Amino acid sequence: MSERTPVCVVGAGAVGCAVALNLARQGREVFVLEKNSGVSQGENQSTRNSGVIHAGLYYDPETRPLKAGLCARGVEMLYDFCARHAVPHRRCGKLVVAVEEHEKPILELYRQRALGNQVPAEIISGARAREMEPQVKAVEALHLPTSGIIDAAAYVHRLYAQGSNAGATYLTQTSLSGVKATPEGLELTITYRDGATDSFLCGLLVNCGGLYSDEVARLVDPQSAYQIDPVRGEAAKFYRHKRPDLGLVGMNIYPTPQKLVTPQGVYFTVGVHLTPTLETGPDGQTVIGQVVTVCPLQRPARDKEEFSGEYRPMKDFLDKVSAFFPGLRLEDLEPHQVGIQARMVGHQDWVLEFSPREPRCLNLLGIDSPGLTASLALAERVEQMLDQDGR
Numbered sequence: 001m002s003e004r005t006p007v008c009v010v011g012a013g014a015v016g017c018a019v020a021l022n023l024a025r026q027g028r029e030v031f032v033l034e035k036n037s038g039v040s041q042g043e044n045q046s047t048r049n050s051g052v053i054h055a056g057l058y059y060d061p062e063t064r065p066l067k068a069g070l071c072a073r074g075v076e077m078l079y080d081f082c083a084r085h086a087v088p089h090r091r092c093g094k095l096v097v098a099v100e101e102h103e104k105p106i107l108e109l110y111r112q113r114a115l116g117n118q119v120p121a122e123i124i125s126g127a128r129a130r131e132m133e134p135q136v137k138a139v140e141a142l143h144l145p146t147s148g149i150i151d152a153a154a155y156v157h158r159l160y161a162q163g164s165n166a167g168a169t170y171l172t173q174t175s176l177s178g179v180k181a182t183p184e185g186l187e188l189t190i191t192y193r194d195g196a197t198d199s200f201l202c203g204l205l206v207n208c209g210g211l212y213s214d215e216v217a218r219l220v221d222p223q224s225a226y227q228i229d230p231v232r233g234e235a236a237k238f239y240r241h242k243r244p245d246l247g248l249v250g251m252n253i254y255p256t257p258q259k260l261v262t263p264q265g266v267y268f269t270v271g272v273h274l275t276p277t278l279e280t281g282p283d284g285q286t287v288i289g290q291v292v293t294v295c296p297l298q299r300p301a302r303d304k305e306e307f308s309g310e311y312r313p314m315k316d317f318l319d320k321v322s323a324f325f326p327g328l329r330l331e332d333l334e335p336h337q338v339g340i341q342a343r344m345v346g347h348q349d350w351v352l353e354f355s356p357r358e359p360r361c362l363n364l365l366g367i368d369s370p371g372l373t374a375s376l377a378l379a380e381r382v383e384q385m386l387d388q389d390g391r
Contacts, residue, residue, distance in 0.1 A: 004185060005031040008202040010176050010216050012039040013046035014152070014372045015364060016208035017159035018379035023206075024166035026383070031202070032168055033190060035175045035212075039160040046156050046210075046372060048307075048339030050235070050275045050295050052252055053078060053148035054370035055094065057114035057121055058270060064349040066381075071370045072117045074377030075146055078155075081376060085158045087151065088278045088286040094147035094252035095129055097138035099323045106256045107142045120145055133249050135327050147252055151278055152372060159375075179205070179219040179361075186220075186360055204391060205361040206382065211304045211342045213365045221357035226365050227345040230304045233296025236317040237336040238328065240276070240292050245327030250276045250288035255324060263300060270369075272297055272320035293336055294321055294328075307338045341368045352381060354389065362386070 009020045012034035024030045056071035082089040098104050107123055114121035122143045124132075129141040160170065171190075177197065178189030185201035192198070209216040217224040240246050255271040272294060279289035294317045314333040322328060344351065344366030351365040362385065364378065371378070 004201040005029060006203045008188060009206045009208055011208035011210055012170060013210050014156050014375040015367055015378050017156055017163055018375040019206055019208055019382050020168040021159055021163035021166060022379040022383055024163055024168040030168040032170045033174050033176055034172045037173055039156055046152055048337055049152060050293060051149050051152050052275055053150050054373040055144040055147040056117050056119045057110050057144060060113060066350045068117050070374040070377040072119055074374035077376040078373055087155045087158050089148055089150040091148040092250050094144040094254060096142040096254045097136060097324045098140045098256055099137055101139060103256045104140050107140060111142055133251055135245055135247060136253055137324050137326055149276060149278060176216060181358055207363045210367060211340060217363050220355050220361045229343045229345045230301035231298050231341045231343050232301035232306055233298045233339045233341055234312055235293050235295030235336040236314055236333045237291050237293050238332040239290050241290055248292055269298060274325060301340050304340055311335050342366055343368055
């Protein structure tokens with residue numbers, strides 16, 4: 001390890017790896033810290049999610065300008081990256097369905113929001129929705145053709161490989177445990193898996209710590225008031241060829257949006273939805289797989305590591321989707337995985353800012369969904385902020 005590193009990125013999820021790749025391609029010396037055993041492994045947001053490529057319809061540019069702009073920008077950047085680097089993905093589209101007449105105005109609201117964000121969107125009849133997905137029940141639906149699905153772990157690993165090829169250095173199973181400001185740079189203390197510690201100087205710290213981004217911000221500025229509110233999301237699954245009435249063609253199927261209440265606040269949620277998965281076909285091409293996930297069934301997490309413990313009953317998943325997918329039965333469902341999302345107390349949007357106390361630290365805080373979709377656009381925004389700041 002060199003005595004002084006120009007740039008240190010904390011967190012090697014999708015956003016951290018995208019930032020590291022972008023900065024390394026500029027010729028910067030970049031060092032990346034990751035507490036998990038590998039960049040596409042472990043318990044993190046980037047690999048424990050539904051794998052949806054979001055079109056960008058949900059985000060009001062008045063209250064969530066970063067999510068609105070960077071998701072719309074990032075989705076095409078993501079498709080281009082996947083095509084160039086052989087990341088398994090499909091532009092399968094999405095239906096947001098109304099099953100009752102009173103839900104129709106909600107679809108129109110989100111259609112207008114999508115178009116305002118430069119996202120293609122069209123309201124279609126229930127009959128047209130059934131032509132696209134015959135087993136789905138709807139009186140009307142919002143069709144988003146640019147939505148898709150991705151192998152999230154493969155994407156993060158490709159970012160890592162490209163970043164490594166560009167010169168970025170990654171250190172896994174290593175946590176940032178201390179930050180001290182000096183005239184020469186930020187003195188970072190890191191802790192290895194065995195408890196041993198080391199220290200080095202860096203010129204710029206980029207905080208992409210995800211669930212732990214608030215803790216990293218407080219290492220730099222103990223007075224930082226940002227607080228991550230972890231939300232546990234459980235996923236179930238079923239096999240779409242088990243019976244004819246489970247035979248989804250392969251689109252993302254969403255209900256109309258809903259609210260989630262935690263002790264820390266009220267959040268927007270897209271609701272429990274159906275998302276196909278990917279597999280490799282006989283000819284080696286990526287195809288829609290047998291497994292369909294039903295997620296996320298959300299509740300406040302006890303802590304940021306609550307990946308184990310008792311699952312919600314499968315009936316809870318069934319109850320959330322049976323109105324728009326009536327062919328599903330209780331015996332079809334089984335547990336799939338658990339993820340923790342980094343919602344930020346008091347903020348609907350992401351926060352990207354230089355630490356008020358220490359301008360040599362750039363914080364990316366509360367990067368929840370659609371962070372994976374927007375990861376390349378977030379990396380581009382980091383580059384722009386550094387250029388504007390003369391760094």
